[in-house]
Amino acid sequence: MNDPFALWVYLSSTPLLWLTVTLCVWVGADWLALKSGRNPLVNPVLLSIIAVGAVLLATGTPYGRYFEGAQFVHFLLGPAIVAIAVPLVTNRKIVMENLLPLLGALLAGSVTAIVSVVLLGRLFGLPPDVLLAMVPKSVTAGVAMGIAEQIGGSPSLTAVLVVLTGVTGAVLVTPIMNALEITDYAARGFSVGLASHGIGTARAFAVDPVAGTFAGIAMGLNAVLTSVLAPILAAWLV
Amino acid sequence: MIAILALLLACQLAGEILARSLALPMPGPVVGLILLAIVLLAWVQRRPDLKGTLLDKVTTFLVGGLGLLFVPTGVGVVQQLGLLGDYGVGIVLTLIISAVLTMLATVGAFLAVKHWTGKRP
Numbered sequence: 020m021n022d023p024f025a026l027w028v029y030l031s032s033t034p035l036l037w038l039t040v041t042l043c044v045w046v047g048a049d050w051l052a053l054k055s056g057r058n059p060l061v062n063p064v065l066l067s068i069i070a071v072g073a074v075l076l077a078t079g080t081p082y083g084r085y086f087e088g089a090q091f092v093h094f095l096l097g098p099a100i101v102a103i104a105v106p107l108v109t110n111r112k113i114v115m116e117n118l119l120p121l122l123g124a125l126l127a128g129s130v131t132a133i134v135s136v137v138l139l140g141r142l143f144g145l146p147p148d149v150l151l152a153m154v155p156k157s158v159t160a161g162v163a164m165g166i167a168e169q170i171g172g173s174p175s176l177t178a179v180l181v182v183l184t185g186v187t188g189a190v191l192v193t194p195i196m197n198a199l200e201i202t203d204y205a206a207r208g209f210s211v212g213l214a215s216h217g218i219g220t221a222r223a224f225a226v227d228p229v230a231g232t233f234a235g236i237a238m239g240l241n242a243v244l245t246s247v248l249a250p251i252l253a254a255w256l257v
Numbered sequence: 258m259i260a261i262l263a264l265l266l267a268c269q270l271a272g273e274i275l276a277r278s279l280a281l282p283m284p285g286p287v288v289g290l291i292l293l294a295i296v297l298l299a300w301v302q303r304r305p306d307l308k309g310t311l312l313d314k315v316t317t318f319l320v321g322g323l324g325l326l327f328v329p330t331g332v333g334v335v336q337q338l339g340l341l342g343d344y345g346v347g348i349v350l351t352l353i354i355s356a357v358l359t360m361l362a363t364v365g366a367f368l369a370v371k372h373w374t375g376k377r378p
Contacts, residue, residue, distance in 0.1 A: 041325075041328055041329060042325075044328075045324075045325045045328060049324075049325075063324055063325075064324045064325075064327055064328060064331060067325075067328045067331075068328060068331040068332055068334060071328065071332045072332050072334060072335045075332065075335050076335060082332065082333055082335055082336050085329075085332060086329060086333075089328070089329030089332070090329065092325060092326055092328065092329050093326065093329040093330060095319065095326050096286075096326045096327075097269045097285070097286040097289075098262070098265040098266060098269055098286075098319065099319045099320060099322075099323055099326055100269075100286035100287060100289070100290055101265045101268045101269050101272070101286055101289040101290050101293055102265055102293075102315075102316035102319045102320050103290055103316075103320060104268075104290045104291075104293035104294040104297055104316075105293075105297065105307065105312060105313060105316040105317075105320075106316070106317070106320065107290075107294055108294055108297040108298060108301060108307060109307045109308055109313065111298075117367075117371065119370050119371075119374045120366075120367045120368070120370040120371040120374070121367070122370075123366045123367065123369070123370035124363045124364070124366040124367035124370070125363075126366070127362045127363060127365070127366035128359055128360075128362050128363030128366065130362075131358055131359045131362035131363070132355065132359040135354070135355040135358045135359065136351060136352070136355040139350070139351040139354050139355055140347070140348075140351045142351075143344075143346075143347030143348075143350060143351050144344075144347060145344055145347050145348065145351065146344075149340070149344060149348065153348075153351065153352075156352065156355070157356075157359060160327060160330045161284065161286065162284040162286070162287065165284055175333055175336060175337075176337060176340065178330045178331075178333050179330075179331065179333050179334045179336075179337050180348070180352065181327075181330070182327050182330055182331035182334070183331075183334075183348075183349070183352050184352050184355075184356055185327060186331075187352055187353050187356040188356045188359075188360060191353075191356065191357060191360070192360060195357065195360060195361075196364070199364075201364060201368070203367075203368065203371075205367070206364050206367040206368055206371070207364065209363060209364070209367055210359075210360040210361075210363035210364040210367065211360060213359065213360075213363045214356050214359035214360045214363065215356060215360075217323040217324070217326065217327060218323070218324055218327055220320065220323055221321065221322070221323040221324035222324075224320065224321050224323075231320070231321075235320055237363070239287055239290050242283065242284060242287050243282075243283045243287050246282045246283045246284060246287075247282045247283075
């Protein structure tokens with residue numbers, strides 16, 4: 020009677036359990052996404068968050084303890100950003116051909132992401148500390164948390180808003196671009212990578228390799244530009 | 258495999274050191290990305306094709322599996338349930354509309370500049 024409980028107490032405090040849970044849930048969620056024919060609504064990131072979150076709430080496990088295990092996955096975000104250099108260099112020809120459109124889109128998208136989220140947030144009556152945390156929401160998680168800290172927002176709230184934004188873009192990009200009959204996969208990929216960072220990039224790679232490459236470029240460039248723009252625009256808007 | 262992981266981490270570390278010591282406005286991993294791109298651009302002068310190499314495969318795997326890497330951060334939503342209870346509808350609507358506007362502005366600017374600069378429409 021006492022044994023299974025003691026085992027649980029032991030396991031739930033080791034990184035092994037929560038790392039394994041994260042990976043197994045992901046494998047299941049990704050399998051479902053594949054079975055659905057990569058239907059944009061069946062987003063593996065969203066499914067995994069709901070499933071793992073439900074397990075944590077049901078077992079009363081604090082997030083901090085979960086993260087002790089999950090941090091090994093989280094840690095790879097940095098090297099994964101560095102790794103975008105490789106598709107950037109292998110696709111340098113098509114990137115150079117699209118250099119001006121890419122820079123124009125970067126500027127338009129980055130400014131729109133910051134300004135629109137603050138103005139809309141005000142319209143919906145959100146308090147200033149939430150607005151500040153929202154400013155870098157289109158930037159990939161680790162970078163966005165750093166920006167939030169710099170401008171006085173809560174990094175942990177920003178992290179959640181970043182993932183919600185990522186899932187939103189990944190779910191909506193295919194229906195929106197199809198409805199607008201946009202067939203330029205460089206443009207499609209760039210827009211989802213800019214708006215929805217790594218989660219959008221993962222979606223883009225699932226659809227088309229050129230879209231994925233441009234999404235990765237947009238994610239990297241927007242991280243740089245937002246790092247520069249966010250402090251200026253946040254001081255002006257919030 | 259290990260050599261490639263070491264290369265990525267070394268670039269990230271160098272990027273982190275540069276970003277901090279020069280007080281650059283950009284984050285360490287992004288500086289690391291730029292450093293690796295410079296190294297690779299020098300490399301492809303001599304060995305032109307990166308496609309199909311182990312480096313290409315490992316990085317494709319890492320970038321392709323990006324979604325998983327966001328799960329631990331996203332699960333942090335369990336800490337924010339109180340805030341989402343108070344402002345959830347406003348937050349979600351703001352994020353959705355802003356994401357749509359951002360994608361439209363980006364794709365619109367991309368296609369417009371491409372059109373003006375006389376590339377394929």
